[in-house]
Amino acid sequence: MNRHLISAADLSRDDALLILDTAEELARMSDRPIKKLPTLRGRTVVNLFFEDSTRTRISFEAAAKRLSADVINFSAKGSSVAKGESLKDTALTLEAMGADAVVIRHVASGAPHRLAGWIRGHVINAGDGMHEHPTQALLDAFTIRRRLGLQPGAGDTGPGGRTRRSASRTAGRGGGRTGPARPGGLDGVRVAIVGDVLHSRVARSNIALLNILGAEVTLVAPPTLLPIAVDGWSCEVGYDLDAVLPKTDVIMMLRVQQERMIAAFFPSVREYSRRYGLDAGRMAMLPEHAIVMHPGPMNRGVEIAAEVADSPRSTIVEQVANGVSIRMAVLYLLLSGAELTAESRRPGR
Amino acid sequence: MVHARPDAGNTDEGNTDGGHDRESPGSCKRVLEPAEIRRVVTRIAHEILERTHGADDIVLLGIPTRGVPLAQRLAGRTAEFEGRLVPWGSLDVTMYRDDLRLRPARALGRTELPPDGIDGKTVVIVDDVLYSGRTVRAALDALTDLGRPRSVQLAVLVDRGHRELPIRADYVGKNLPTSQREMVRVHLAETDGEDAVLLGEWKGELA
Numbered sequence: 007m008n009r010h011l012i013s014a015a016d017l018s019r020d021d022a023l024l025i026l027d028t029a030e031e032l033a034r035m036s037d038r039p040i041k042k043l044p045t046l047r048g049r050t051v052v053n054l055f056f057e058d059s060t061r062t063r064i065s066f067e068a069a070a071k072r073l074s075a076d077v078i079n080f081s082a083k084g085s086s087v088a089k090g091e092s093l094k095d096t097a098l099t100l101e102a103m104g105a106d107a108v109v110i111r112h113v114a115s116g117a118p119h120r121l122a123g124w125i126r127g128h129v130i131n132a133g134d135g136m137h138e139h140p141t142q143a144l145l146d147a148f149t150i151r152r153r154l155g156l157q158p159g160a161g162d163t164g165p166g167g168r169t170r171r172s173a174s175r176t177a178g179r180g181g182g183r184t185g186p187a188r189p190g191g192l193d194g195v196r197v198a199i200v201g202d203v204l205h206s207r208v209a210r211s212n213i214a215l216l217n218i219l220g221a222e223v224t225l226v227a228p229p230t231l232l233p234i235a236v237d238g239w240s241c242e243v244g245y246d247l248d249a250v251l252p253k254t255d256v257i258m259m260l261r262v263q264q265e266r267m268i269a270a271f272f273p274s275v276r277e278y279s280r281r282y283g284l285d286a287g288r289m290a291m292l293p294e295h296a297i298v299m300h301p302g303p304m305n306r307g308v309e310i311a312a313e314v315a316d317s318p319r320s321t322i323v324e325q326v327a328n329g330v331s332i333r334m335a336v337l338y339l340l341l342s343g344a345e346l347t348a349e350s351r352r353p354g355r
Numbered sequence: 356m357v358h359a360r361p362d363a364g365n366t367d368e369g370n371t372d373g374g375h376d377r378e379s380p381g382s383c384k385r386v387l388e389p390a391e392i393r394r395v396v397t398r399i400a401h402e403i404l405e406r407t408h409g410a411d412d413i414v415l416l417g418i419p420t421r422g423v424p425l426a427q428r429l430a431g432r433t434a435e436f437e438g439r440l441v442p443w444g445s446l447d448v449t450m451y452r453d454d455l456r457l458r459p460a461r462a463l464g465r466t467e468l469p470p471d472g473i474d475g476k477t478v479v480i481v482d483d484v485l486y487s488g489r490t491v492r493a494a495l496d497a498l499t500d501l502g503r504p505r506s507v508q509l510a511v512l513v514d515r516g517h518r519e520l521p522i523r524a525d526y527v528g529k530n531l532p533t534s535q536r537e538m539v540r541v542h543l544a545e546t547d548g549e550d551a552v553l554l555g556e557w558k559g560e561l562a
Contacts, residue, residue: 031463043450343460
């Protein structure tokens with residue numbers, strides 16, 4: 007694993023699967039009477055949030071606390087940032103306080119990368135501008151794997167009846183040893199990402215990670231909400247949602263990010279909703295096993311109808327619960343290992 | 356599994372599989388053959404039944420990786436002798452280890468308790484090799500977070516000595532006097548394709 011988690015594209019397939027498999031074990035802990043592990047005792051995790059967030063910040067806080075780390079929450083409102091302190095000075099302050107990891111959300115794309123060059127602790131990107139949100143992509147992949155029954159050893163405990171696509175699965179339990187092709191990927195799963203791709207860091211991270219895990223990605227959006235460079239991305243692009251639906255195992259609805267829209271990208275919300283929104287009629291066109299995802303927060307009635315969001319095929323609440331397990335896995339894998347070597351201590355890696 | 360230290364003091368029995376396949380075979384001495392392992396497991400099963408008066412309220416918990424198949428085998432033996440299966444499960448101790456900072460982060464094993472849990476039961480922790488005792492200490496901590504057993508006992512296939520903590524096993528398959536320069540490897544059919552306990556010279560760093 008790298009020292010930091012800044013971009014989903016930095017992960018190898020093995021890294022990604024290690025995170026997912028670790029989260030799988032950690033998720034089982036949520037049924038226990040004592041939902042706490044002593045693993046990160048004495049470590050300090052700083053939540054550095056320059057942009058509003060509820061679920062991501064709370065999720066990271068819960069994850070760090072379940073691993074017994076000390077958590078310091080920092081939000082730009084009411085801090086010295088409001089007085090004009092720069093990101094670098096804020097970072098150096100955190101460094102002086104001995105932060106072992108900094109979870110950062112920032113409006114500027116690339117802020118976590120800059121931060122990683124200034125501090126010795128581990129940097130975890132919790133969303134930077136329109137760039138990336140890697141833990142969201144990981145928790146989405148985790149949710150897909152669980153819902154479609156693709157995780158290693160799913161046959162032991164998982165619910166049956168779903169189409170199994172993975173060619174090989176580990177035999178037995180625990181599965182500490184891995185062959186050349188580590189099982190548990192999303193090979194051949196067809197994922198449609200629908201909506202405001204242009205402004206979506208979730209989409210960027212998901213496309214990267216889904217490619218790493220072997221899934222086939224199709225973007226569906228109005229041309230104005232696709233980035234200009236989309237041709238260079240390794241995914242299909244479509245403009246007709248109804249044509250894509252029957253060939254989809256997972257549909258991921260993106261929020262229309264009105265706060266990032268500085269121009270008119272579509273004629274009206276109603277028209278957007280009619281062409282790209284997911285309502286009950288469209289949900290019926292999906293294959294029977296297909297699931298509906300949304301990273302939240304939702305605009306009910308815009309990109310997703312309330313009846314779809316509340317249907318049993320929707321994974322939206324599950325995604326939040328899985329987020330804690332994924333973030334625990336990331337914190338554990340980044341923070342628990344050996345102390346930094348001279349090589350890894352070099353800033354900017 | 357490799358059970359040795361390049362320098363005394365900081366590493367542990369090591370429940371990761373790191374380095375397992377790196378050793379060239381041949382330099383190792385076979386200390387226990389499959390038949391002996393079978394007899395040893397049978398004897399431990401008898402001892403557990405004897406000491407616990409028929410294994411009422413017993414739960415066998417194996418420590419991954421190789422403690423788990425051992426726990427399963429012990430449960431199978433008690434079923435043969437007494438006609439009922441003693442509940443068994445697995446107990447991963449990775450998150451409770453005291454050497455997490457000394458080595459790269461490692462993959463987690465599985466913790467899976469029998470449906471009735473461990474509250475009020477006598478838990479027998481099962482592992483392949485007892486060495487420094489640090490894995491067992493971690494297991495005791497992990498148990499505390501899972502429930503409150505009436506008592507806890509320890510069964511190991513091999514005790515190789517060199518304890519660093521005040522811990523001893525209740526059931527020992529074989530006492531194996533070793534030097535800290537040596538390594539003990541346990542192979543089980545379920546995980547390695549064959550049953551064997553190997554003793555060899557330490558060569559190289561743990562992965």
